[in-house]
Amino acid sequence: MKIAVLGAGTYGSYVINSLIEKYPKSEITLFDVGDKHVKSEEEIGFFSSLKKSMYKGLTDGRYFGFGGASDKWGGQLLTYTDNDFAHPDDFMRDVIRLDKKSKDEMLSKFNIENKFPENNVSDKLFTKTGVWLSALHRNFFHWFKINKRKQVRILSHCRVVKLDSKDGKTIDAVVYKENGEEKHQSFDFYFLTAGAFESVRILLSSGLTKSDKVYFSDHLSQKVFKVKETTKIGNEDYVFRMRGTSLITKRMIGEVDDCSFYIHPVFNLKFPFFESVKEVLFKHHFEWKYVWNIFKDIPNVIGFAWAVLVLRRMYVMNNEWFLYIDIENPSKDNYVMLSAKTDKFGVPGLDVYYEAGKDAEAIFIKAKDIAIEHLNACGSDYEVLAEKINVQTCEDIYHPYGMFDFRNVEDYYSRWSNMLVVTTGCLSRSGGINPTASMLPVVDDFISEYLSTKLC
Template sequence: MKIAVLGAGTYGSYVINSLIEKYPDAEITLFDVGDKNVKSEEQIGFYSKLKKAMYKGLTDGRFFGYGGASDKWGGQLLTYTDNDYHHPDAFMQGVINIDKARKDEMLAKFKIENKFPENHVSNELFTKTGVWLSALHRNFFHWFKIDKRQQVKIMNHSRVVRLESKNGKDIDAVVYTDGKSESKASFDYYFLTSGAFESSRILMSSGMMPEKVHFSDHLSMKVFKIKGSTVIGNEDFVFRMRGTSLITKRMIGEVTDVDADGKVAQKDYSFYVHPVFNLKFPFFVVMKEVLFKHHFELKYIWTALKDIPHCIAFAWAILAKRRMYVMDNEWFLYIDIENPSLESYISLSKEKDAFGVQGLDVYYDAGKETEFVFNEAKEDAIKHLTACNVKYDVLAEEINVQTCEDIYHPYGMFDFKDMNDYFTRWNNMLVVTTGCLSRSGGINPTAAMLPVVDEFIEKHLPNA
């Protein structure tokens, strides 16, 4: 069976590893626009134009080359359980079921485990503990040694332009370019793993998605400053070390919207409350620049030397106590919410990028519903902090969509009815992006799709 994987990033690398585990004789061709040097949208030559509001999910959130966004990723390997949604649709219920069944198998591929229970700390909130992959070993392409696999032929500097299909159900060929001329190749099966936005662009350019593709994302605000212990109730939220990975914890809740008459509208929006440490610790800020953005300047050394006492305390906490250092015993809680607006979308732009391919216009909207969700989430958090006798200052009384942070968790780009619809939407192609999810919930949803990949390859891959 000849298989094409379109994108060498987070999902493409995982798909290839899972394919070879199940079918060691598979013939796999991997297409990627980049190479071993991971680049941003601007560096690789892609084009996107923000047409409304503030959103950096494309310019700052997507990367190209071997490992893609996983090379820069600061995310955690979190999956869904029955606690995450009050009213999941049929597709999300399918994702939950697969996550529950295959989470341990997926985590084992990264030589980690997560046996931490989820605890309901109030009527509105529960905790979820996650594993934050080591900054030194989080590139999926390198972790799975994709370039060492004899079954894989790597086509680098190959930009996927579009897919060809006569009936919209069967993919006949992939059309790709090196920036000078187009080529075409056909395979038995295709995995489209080029990221949420680029995969949607490919499908729009192929006539397989609407001209406007709606999406949503998380919005994040720094809301509370806490001076004192990292313990809230019976839960300690300080990051702890396991090997070179971090064990992190967050509180997750869900807001149910109401209509103008005060009646439940059955629209649920997730939020999560998570700690952020050392915002005023220059050395820690510099270290994150080096580890997550691979950016180093000589002045960073001077930054460390200027604050030797805190640097020593930081090293002692990490190496001896195996926990995150908290400078001046001061830390912050952020609230991240699912953006409830239905008006955000992307469309093909008239402008073309460096490859002569149409770019993307981005329309991002955060309506009045956003204020409602944020305020409800804040009140739930305040109620719990007060009950636990935590001393805090409120830093944001209301959400400001012009200053809130983008989290780069795009979702809601498809309308799969259930898991069977997802697995069979195309006869010989599976799209693997967070954009396939109808909800993102209270987590970085990347890892939630990995067990779904394993389920498909093991039980549903046609003609395997």
């Protein structure tokens, strides 16, 4: 069976590992626009423009090359349970079912275990504990040793530009550009794993979407509280803990008017040394000024080292920390479409339209009130930093979702007869989590239960 994987990033690498586990004899061709040097949108030469938009997910949240965004990400692997949504649609209900069924098996592929229970801390909030990938092994392409798999032929510097399909249902060939030359190759099955926005750009360019606009949403985030003295709220301790080189973190999740929100702790906001550590660990970016940051604030650096190396927990500078509230942007009006402008490869870029929904502020205020109610009930010492929440100034957290309208997973698996699109964009809600890992049990279910029926 000849399979094409279009994109060597987070999902592409996971897909290949699962394919080889199930079908050790598969012949896989992996296309990637980049190589082992992971690049940003500007560096690789893709184009996106912001029309009426505050969304920087394409310019600042996309990475290209082996491992894709997993080369730079936090690596927090979270999945859904029945607690996440009061009224999930059928697709999300299926995702929840598969997450519950296969979470442990999926996490074991990363040598991770997460048996932490979710606790109801009030009638409106529950906790979810996250286990992160080891700080030293975040890149899925390297973790799954994709370049050492004999079943995989890697075509680097090959930009997939579109898919040929006569009937809109079956993919006849992948069209890609190599050294400026357009080429075609045909396969039995295709996994489209080029990242949420580029996958959509490829579908738009191929006439494989229902309209010339693809709608999406994402989280909106804002710093809301400063908490003092203790990292405990009630019986729950929100300080990050270390397990090996991995982090264990905790958040509170709730829902108002079928819109999810999560309240999560952030530490050491004004601690230059900590910022330097994050830059080096997550972004693999080093500057000499980071060394100077050690000497600028020796007492806090010693406290940090003691907390991390001896106490195995996050240091809390000045005994103060912050709570952010992130909500699902309750807007159905945000979309991408093909741009009139072409990029370095001579193919159309994307225009991005994105605003906070008109109900966003009301949702934020309700979420904030739920948080205050809980902080008061627990007798916490806190300060409200954002009285009136101005959602226009929110920083974005990039978890695009809601790009498709799959009725359920059967519909998802069969939308195209010989292709599966794998991105967080397939989720109709992203809830109160960073949702990348929630799709992995779905991928495994497709490969183990459905792929063979497609190839008959």
